[in-house]
Amino acid sequence: MAFSGALTLTDLNDFITPSQSCIKPVEQTNATPKHQSEGLASTEIRVDSDGAYYEVAMDGLKTKSGPQQQKLQAADISLNDCLACSGCITSAESVLISMQSHTEVLNFLASNPEDICVSHKVPVLSIAPQSLASLAASISSSSTSTPLPLHRILRRVEVFCKKVLGFEHVFDTTFARHLALQEHIREFRERRSGQGRLPMLASACPGWVCYAEKTHGEMLPFISRTKSPQQVMGTLVKEWMATKWHKSPSQIYHVTVMPCYDKKLEASRQDFYNDVYSTRDVDCVITTGELELMMREKDWDLSVPVEGEIADEIAGEANVAEPPLPTDSIHLPELISHPGTSSGSYLHTLIRSVVQDHPHALDLSVRNIRSSDYEEYTLTDRSSGEVVFRGAKCYGFRNLQNLVRKVGKEAGIQVGRGAAGRIGAMRGRAIKTKKGDTSAAGSTDKTYDYVEVMACPGGCVNGGGQLRPVAKAADKATDAEGFKRDWESSGVKIDEEDIGRIQGQSGKWGDKEWTKRVEVVYWHELPTPPPSPTPEGDSGSEKILSHLVDAKTQMADKLSTRILAETCQLNGDEKAVSWIDDMDQSAEGRRQKLFRTQYRAVESEVIGLAVKW
Amino acid sequence: MSRRESRMEVDLPGKIELIADLPGHEDKAWHVAWNPARPLLASCSADKTVRLYHYNTISTSDTSDSSSSLKFELNTSIATGHTKTVRGIAWSPSGQTLATASFDANIGIWQQEEDEDGEAENNVNGGGEWECVSLLEGHETECKSVAYSSTGTLLASCSRDKTVWIWEVHPDADFECMGVLMEHSQDVKCVAWHPTEEILASASYDDTIKLYQDDPSDDWFCATTLTGHTSTVWSIAWEPKEGGYLASSSDDRTIRIWRRLPGKGDISFECAAVIEGHERSVYSISWAPAPEKEAVKDAGGKNLGWLASTGGDGTVLIWQINEVPGEPDKSPKIEQTLLARLDAAHGVHDLNAIAWCPRAGMDGIFATAGDDGHTKVWKLILS
Numbered sequence: 001m002a003f004s005g006a007l008t009l010t011d012l013n014d015f016i017t018p019s020q021s022c023i024k025p026v027e028q029t030n031a032t033p034k035h036q037s038e039g040l041a042s043t044e045i046r047v048d049s050d051g052a053y054y055e056v057a058m059d060g061l062k063t064k065s066g067p068q069q070q071k072l073q074a075a076d077i078s079l080n081d082c083l084a085c086s087g088c089i090t091s092a093e094s095v096l097i098s099m100q101s102h103t104e105v106l107n108f109l110a111s112n113p114e115d116i117c118v119s120h121k122v123p124v125l126s127i128a129p130q131s132l133a134s135l136a137a138s139i140s141s142s143s144t145s146t147p148l149p150l151h152r153i154l155r156r157v158e159v160f161c162k163k164v165l166g167f168e169h170v171f172d173t174t175f176a177r178h179l180a181l182q183e184h185i186r187e188f189r190e191r192r193s194g195q196g197r198l199p200m201l202a203s204a205c206p207g208w209v210c211y212a213e214k215t216h217g218e219m220l221p222f223i224s225r226t227k228s229p230q231q232v233m234g235t236l237v238k239e240w241m242a243t244k245w246h247k248s249p250s251q252i253y254h255v256t257v258m259p260c261y262d263k264k265l266e267a268s269r270q271d272f273y274n275d276v277y278s279t280r281d282v283d284c285v286i287t288t289g290e291l292e293l294m295m296r297e298k299d300w301d302l303s304v305p306v307e308g309e310i311a312d313e314i315a316g317e318a319n320v321a322e323p324p325l326p327t328d329s330i331h332l333p334e335l336i337s338h339p340g341t342s343s344g345s346y347l348h349t350l351i352r353s354v355v356q357d358h359p360h361a362l363d364l365s366v367r368n369i370r371s372s373d374y375e376e377y378t379l380t381d382r383s384s385g386e387v388v389f390r391g392a393k394c395y396g397f398r399n400l401q402n403l404v405r406k407v408g409k410e411a412g413i414q415v416g417r418g419a420a421g422r423i424g425a426m427r428g429r430a431i432k433t434k435k436g437d438t439s440a441a442g443s444t445d446k447t448y449d450y451v452e453v454m455a456c457p458g459g460c461v462n463g464g465g466q467l468r469p470v471a472k473a474a475d476k477a478t479d480a481e482g483f484k485r486d487w488e489s490s491g492v493k494i495d496e497e498d499i500g501r502i503q504g505q506s507g508k509w510g511d512k513e514w515t516k517r518v519e520v521v522y523w524h525e526l527p528t529p530p531p532s533p534t535p536e537g538d539s540g541s542e543k544i545l546s547h548l549v550d551a552k553t554q555m556a557d558k559l560s561t562r563i564l565a566e567t568c569q570l571n572g573d574e575k576a577v578s579w580i581d582d583m584d585q586s587a588e589g590r591r592q593k594l595f596r597t598q599y600r601a602v603e604s605e606v607i608g609l610a611v612k613w
Numbered sequence: 614m615s616r617r618e619s620r621m622e623v624d625l626p627g628k629i630e631l632i633a634d635l636p637g638h639e640d641k642a643w644h645v646a647w648n649p650a651r652p653l654l655a656s657c658s659a660d661k662t663v664r665l666y667h668y669n670t671i672s673t674s675d676t677s678d679s680s681s682s683l684k685f686e687l688n689t690s691i692a693t694g695h696t697k698t699v700r701g702i703a704w705s706p707s708g709q710t711l712a713t714a715s716f717d718a719n720i721g722i723w724q725q726e727e728d729e730d731g732e733a734e735n736n737v738n739g740g741g742e743w744e745c746v747s748l749l750e751g752h753e754t755e756c757k758s759v760a761y762s763s764t765g766t767l768l769a770s771c772s773r774d775k776t777v778w779i780w781e782v783h784p785d786a787d788f789e790c791m792g793v794l795m796e797h798s799q800d801v802k803c804v805a806w807h808p809t810e811e812i813l814a815s816a817s818y819d820d821t822i823k824l825y826q827d828d829p830s831d832d833w834f835c836a837t838t839l840t841g842h843t844s845t846v847w848s849i850a851w852e853p854k855e856g857g858y859l860a861s862s863s864d865d866r867t868i869r870i871w872r873r874l875p876g877k878g879d880i881s882f883e884c885a886a887v888i889e890g891h892e893r894s895v896y897s898i899s900w901a902p903a904p905e906k907e908a909v910k911d912a913g914g915k916n917l918g919w920l921a922s923t924g925g926d927g928t929v930l931i932w933q934i935n936e937v938p939g940e941p942d943k944s945p946k947i948e949q950t951l952l953a954r955l956d957a958a959h960g961v962h963d964l965n966a967i968a969w970c971p972r973a974g975m976d977g978i979f980a981t982a983g984d985d986g987h988t989k990v991w992k993l994i995l996s
Binding site: 215371396397398399401402405457512 | 751753788789790791793830831832
């Protein structure tokens, strides 16, 4: 089986580990052949030298004809199985992701016919800004040196993908994110006006979406239906660009580079499959680690500048001043910065939108709950003191648990699988009796309007598919605080996996310093420092408002409106003023199809078989 | 001469006397827990119930008399509503709250409905009904064990899903998840909190014990891993007074005593003793402090109390654990003396749990739970 190298290197350390109750092992697909002797009492399983499994009849062993043996089929687990199963939560990368690996990309490119052939597919690659930041951090020698700007990394990735691999187009996904953010604002306004439930929970993190579908179906009505940037990019490439290029969606092969393994799962969702053309909006997702592996395999040194990367930079700036809008060529604004968080700035974009829409001045206050992975943002009307908006960013599996409990409690719904119906009922009663004492204190606490939920601690810069820090070999003799330790004598076994990881060039996933470093690189190119609002709350909202709306963003706005009109086939007479404006009914229907998605709960059952006490 | 015979000939200083045999569970009894504040003993079972037994408080100071007058009677049987086996139970230090760990992947939190006057605990036999005030969901599969920290502010649980969860206990039966620790590579069998500090230990099917600490500026983390057992670690128990030692029992039929090495805030352990004696898996251990009068006996060393163990061989063994000075510049040594032995404690059945009563005046009293569905209460009598 073809695990990609990067996968085997990292899968054991991904965030949510696979569980033992996968549906596949208990599924019996191969029917017992009828011609076998009747009354066959027992069989045993044998493994031959090639690793194939055989079921051998015990009776057969005694007969002269030799043992009857039947080769057993290996279980084949596809990503779709994983999506339909509550067995494990997210780590489908630990099963066979043969359809979504860097070898799959290389195989496709090798077998792609010449572009004069009808069956030729246009290879397109889109890379996430967090992946660029991870790559940039990996080639800056130390934490003190100035990191390379992301657009130079993008140029180098582009040259590698085009010249070495043979991609025809390379984009970054920030423009797609720009569209996703605008659609997000629109959806939030809809929900605030009563169409849908609040709090609205971010949907860009596929780990969170998958977890909610499998274990917290009651959270699904709260999860934003806006497509993630990856899937918006898929729509852009396969719908809008395809039309521009006079190609059908199936004549394009779209690869994305993501900081996250679960993006592979997202791309595999049925909702993002085009039945008419039998193609996915994103054909293959590879992680940052897999891209880096491809570079290493092709002896490509990312630290070496490519021709014209600085000239491009200057030209790029010039382009911003005079945005070219040719009718049939594709030029997306690159690396649009969305100030706020390095996980997409969903919360901050909504805060800015609320501030803009509100007739009076608003004060923003931020409350840190234990760590920077859980922060509450409150907008208060300066004159009336009324709380206008309350949101939070909530990263990491632990914080996610508390969020689910909080949202469930506030919405008055039972969370979780509700394994014990009676317990649920009893609990309800108990809470009711307690409510009388506490409701007075609780009522002043406004519930959340929006939460930016991400499954990884630290958010997307710390995604499971990102590069690991380069660890020093000496580290294994010292403990976490750098003290020398004699591990063996104190009865401590050094995890062999850890040694493997340390001795290889990769350090541990989730390294705080490293994540911080990637975060810094991510924001490095911003014209102004990212507005991390001060906890005091003074002038926080002005700070956000005063953020320079640069020319690039204006250009992105202009282009996005044009794309909306074109993809939603808005009548030539009508003109969409901006992304969030209402269009006619049929165009709105197409918007729903192109830029929104849906979720479904997976029935869960803890399998009682094979329980070990 | 077989091992068994040789052991039978040894004159042990103590004997174990049956105080009460409490049948009632319709299926295996998995765990027992003494309420630390009230005269209540809880047991849980595969029949999805928790049974609470009340016992009369001892009024006389003469312990030999009192034990014979110790009477247990059923207080209530809680039909938990868990859809599967209740595998573990734990009382909060206040004795007000009971936590249940079930194979249905949930942790139940139980409190007694308050009476009109709000004084539930004074009314031992009556009192309100026990009701589930909170349900902690999150584990994917069977929960195996649950434990309250010494201050009662933290609750830990573990599961076959290989994770250990730490919850902060808030007022009004509210809980906040403080950590999800995915350190073990297999089923986690048992969790146990340090008697005074916020240090958590967990034992697993991966043959290891892991110790966790809170990083105040960050999350809970695994501070160290103890390896040595050659099979599943079923049960762990801290030395109850200072927590300078941790005992672990295993499928490899041994009990190991681990010494915490001195060092400020540092957590590191060494194996101080490997105790053999059981013929099958050692499913459960419990460590009681030495009674006041016993503690001062040995001037040469330190009496660390009594360790009780039981398991698949149906035998209860009780050890006296002493810390004796080692050679100069060396760590002190652990010496164990077998005080008492009881074979076939639940007939032919396996014993799943053993627990010393932590309440004052109850020295030497312990309870066991077995596959026969019985809960039994015993007393160690030293001659």
